[in-house]
Amino acid sequence: MPEIIVTGAAGFIGSFVATALLDRGQQVLGIDSLNAYYDPALKKARLQRLEGRNGFRFRQVDIADEAALKSGLEDVLPEAHHIIHLAAQAGVRYSIQQPEDYVRANLNGHFNMLQMARQAPKLEHLVYASSSSVYGASKKVPFALDDAADHPVSLYAATKRADELLSISYSRIFWLPQTGLRFFTVYGPWGRPDMAYYKFTKAILEGQPIETYAGGALQRDFTYIDDIVAGVLAALDRPPPVGGEEPHRLFNLGNDSPESVNALVTAIEAACGRKAQRIDQPMPLGDVPKTWADISASRQELGYSPTVKLEEGIRHFVAWYREYAKV
Ligand SMILES: NC(=O)c1ccc[n+]([C@@H]2O[C@H](COP(=O)([O-])OP(=O)(O)OC[C@H]3O[C@@H](n4cnc5c(N)ncnc54)[C@H](O)[C@@H]3O)[C@@H](O)[C@H]2O)c1
Incomplete structure (x- = not known):
């Protein structure tokens, strides 16, 4: 059985997607640069769980390095049927401090992956990660696929929207079937240390203050990792139908249930059994x-149906964190 190439396999979402593919008997070639945007020990620990499993192989490759990517994939591309491309420089705020990293990983890296996909003669479907941030500061909610996504408020968002446009052009010119998934604030065990739920949990358990913005009134459509993984696999199994102008589709993968940061803090306090000390700041750039997320198309076309409520997902995260961090 040909391997499925998963980029960002040592990342939060990628490691769970790889696990789910292995669970259903598929073979996975994981690619990741293991960069130090956050503690690489966490990426290695996620990988360790995968490396013991039948059907998993890993290669440390930087997708922005065209030559390295080519030689990393050369032997598998002739037989590759599916690619799940999740590697990226994530994080909205860091894109203001370090924009170059986003141009490299998200623009050059995405482009290189499209070039690789073109060279895979048997490729049936490339699924890639986009982001809710492409909707910008739109006041029209829920965010729907036919809403304009042309006013990014961060460079991160701009690179993710650019990825979608690059993909649409390649799907049309080279008839490369693709699906872009706009993820909405994904959280859960083994999650990313740069995200609020992780930082809040760590600080609360260490007796440190947490920093909230705009009185905790910001709202996010927090989506649990298991729901996201189910959506990624459902998308993988349903390439765009033939016959349209371009074999490309976009979907929102969210929870359709926005919650405030105050509600997030309350859920974390309950799961930790401790109160947070809060310092409030204005909303950052x-x-x-x-x-x-308006997920009606995802429900209809993918059978996507998120089930995990914030309180429950946060309980799972806090239980994992206490064990992982030994606190
Ligand atoms: N977690 C979320 O809430 C969220 C929301 C919207 C979109 N996304 C997108 O989903 C995808 C996965 O996100 P995540 O939360 O798992 O992030 P993550 O940072 O945990 O995973 C991304 C992985 O990609 C790897 N990577 C980065 N640059 C690379 C490069 N040049 N070459 C090879 N590997 C590289 C990193 O080492 C990391 O392991 C990303 O594309 C991200 O932009 C995530």
Whole structure:
């Protein structure tokens, strides 16, 4: 059985997607640069769980390095049927401090992956990660696929929207079937240390203050990792139908249930059994007041149906964190 190439396999979402593919008997070639945007020990620990499993191989490759990517994939491309491309420089705020990293990983890296996909003669489907941030600070909610996505408020968002446009052009010119998934604030065990739920949990358990913005009124459509993984696999199994102008589709993968940061803090306090000490700051540059996914197309076309409520997902995260961090 040909391997499925998963980029960003040592990342939060990628490691769970790889696990789910292995669970259903598929073979996975994981690619990741293991960069130090956050503690590489966490990426290695995620990988360790995968490396013991039948059907998993890993290659440390930087997708922005064209020559390295080519030689890393050369032997598998002739037989590759599916690629799940999740590697990227994530994070909205860091894109203001370090824009070059986003141009490299998200623009050059995405372009290189499209070039690789073109060279895979049997490729049936490339699924890639986009983001809710492409909707910018839109006041019209929920965010729907036919809403304009041309006013990014961060460079991160701009690179993700650019990825979608690059993909649309390649799907049309080279008839490369693709699906872009706009993820909405994904959280859960083994999650990313740069995200609020992780930082809040760590600080609360260490007795440190947490920093909230705009009185905690910002709202996010927090989406649990298991729901996201189910959506990624459902998308993978349903390439765009033939017959249209371009074999490319976009979907929102969110929870359709926005919650405030105050509600997030309350859920974390309950799961930790401790109260947070809060310091409030104004909303930072690049952030948006609210996200909310319209998932009607994902429900209809992918059978996507998120089930995990914030309190439950946060309980799972806090239980994992206490064990991982030994606190
Ligand atoms: N987690 C979320 O809430 C969220 C929301 C919207 C979109 N996304 C997107 O989903 C994808 C996965 O996100 P995540 O939360 O798992 O992030 P993550 O940072 O945990 O995973 C991304 C992985 O990509 C790897 N990577 C980065 N640059 C690379 C490069 N040049 N070459 C090879 N590997 C590289 C990193 O080492 C990391 O392991 C990303 O594309 C991200 O932009 C995530």
